[in-house]
Amino acid sequence: MTQSISKPFPNGESLERAMGRMKSFIDDLPQRYDGQNILLIRHPATWYGLEHHIDGVSLTGLSHHSKFVSTNTR
Numbered sequence: 001m002t003q004s005i006s007k008p009f010p011n012g013e014s015l016e017r018a019m020g021r022m023k024s025f026i027d028d029l030p031q032r033y034d035g036q037n038i039l040l041i042r043h044p045a046t047w048y049g050l051e052h053h054i055d056g057v058s059l060t061g062l063s064h065h066s067k068f069v070s071t072n073t074r
Helices: 002-006 015-032 044-054 060-064
Strands: none
Touching: 002 015, 015 044
């Protein structure tokens, strides 16, 4: 499981890297949109990023989302 967190999907990025992008985005929201309503449209990976960043779910804890976690070991 740990390898699938750091290993990129074919022609894509790793779960770990996607979570980093999500964290940067979420951290920037208060400064960019203070006092405004915003709408977030998401991909499953970004939802998992929210769970990881806001709810503190560990990356390995996201394994219950098995359809997202890569099993590619090549």
